[in-house]
Amino acid sequence: EAGVAQSPRYKIIEKRQSVAFWCNPISGHATLYWYQQILGQGPKLLIQFQNNGVVDDSQLPKDRFSAERLKGVDSTLKIQPAKLEDSAVYLCASGGAGRSTGELFFGEGSRLTVL
Amino acid sequence: KQEVTQIPAALSVPEGENLVLNCSFTDSAIYNLQWFRQDPGKGLTSLLLIQSSQREQTSGRLNASLDKSSGRSTLYIAASQPGDSATYLCAVRPDSNYQLIWGAGTKLIIKP
Numbered sequence: 198e199a200g201v202a203q204s205p206r207y208k209i210i211e212k213r214q215s216v217a218f219w220c221n222p223i224s225g226h227a228t229l230y231w232y233q234q235i236l237g238q239g240p241k242l243l244i245q246f247q248n249n250g251v252v253d254d255s256q257l258p259k260d261r262f263s264a265e266r267l268k269g270v271d272s273t274l275k276i277q278p279a280k281l282e283d284s285a286v287y288l289c290a291s292g293g294a295g296r297s298t299g300e301l302f303f304g305e306g307s308r309l310t311v312l
Numbered sequence: 313k314q315e316v317t318q319i320p321a322a323l324s325v326p327e328g329e330n331l332v333l334n335c336s337f338t339d340s341a342i343y344n345l346q347w348f349r350q351d352p353g354k355g356l357t358s359l360l361l362i363q364s365s366q367r368e369q370t371s372g373r374l375n376a377s378l379d380k381s382s383g384r385s386t387l388y389i390a391a392s393q394p395g396d397s398a399t400y401l402c403a404v405r406p407d408s409n410y411q412l413i414w415g416a417g418t419k420l421i422i423k424p
Binding site for chain 1: 343346353356415
């Protein structure tokens with residue numbers, strides 16, 4: 198079974214530029230999450246989708262971050278304009294819904310460096 | 313408000329030793345608890361998932377226990393190997409529809 202796919206793995210941009218990350222979850226997983234992980238810290242949830250609807254985006258900085266999951270499968274996370282403090286690893290995770298176990302599976306992450 | 317704590321933040325042990333990593337949570341009303349491993353520069357790998365009704369789960373040399381009444385989970389690693397070196401994170405799901413609450417992780421170093 199293929200895991201969660203993310204791209205790009207690494208991205209270096211200058212502040213005020215824009216960047217987009219892509220995630221393809223495990224086939225059949227209804228729930229998709231984007232997390233931000235700063236070095237030495239646990240992951241911070243940015244947004245949670247169930248199918249193509251947003252369940253929780255309370256910690257998403259909506260003035261610069263946006264995310265979509267138009268067809269309920271893959272998802273993109275965009276940052277525009279980027280700030281220095283956005284340097285982090287952006288992790289995508291997927292899981293089942295309803296009567297699933299609630300187990301989460303993560304991709305390899307996309308490491309962003311903002312100069 | 314649920315809070316998750318992992319102590320110590322870092323641990324270094326000689327190869328071959330059995331060891332225990334700790335995870336504490338403040339609210340015993342949980343849906344499940346999941347242990348993850350993270351290698352430097354990589355994503356998170358799910359190790360073990362313990363449902364609220366379970367006391368422990370085992371996978372190979374790993375055993376995770378859950379004691380809701382005391383707000384604790386432990387991850388036991390038997391016969392540690394240098395390849396076990398990584399950061400181990402635990403995460404609690406308070407409710408089936410709620411986001412995970414994360415600990416900050418324990419960085420484990422196994423010395424050859």
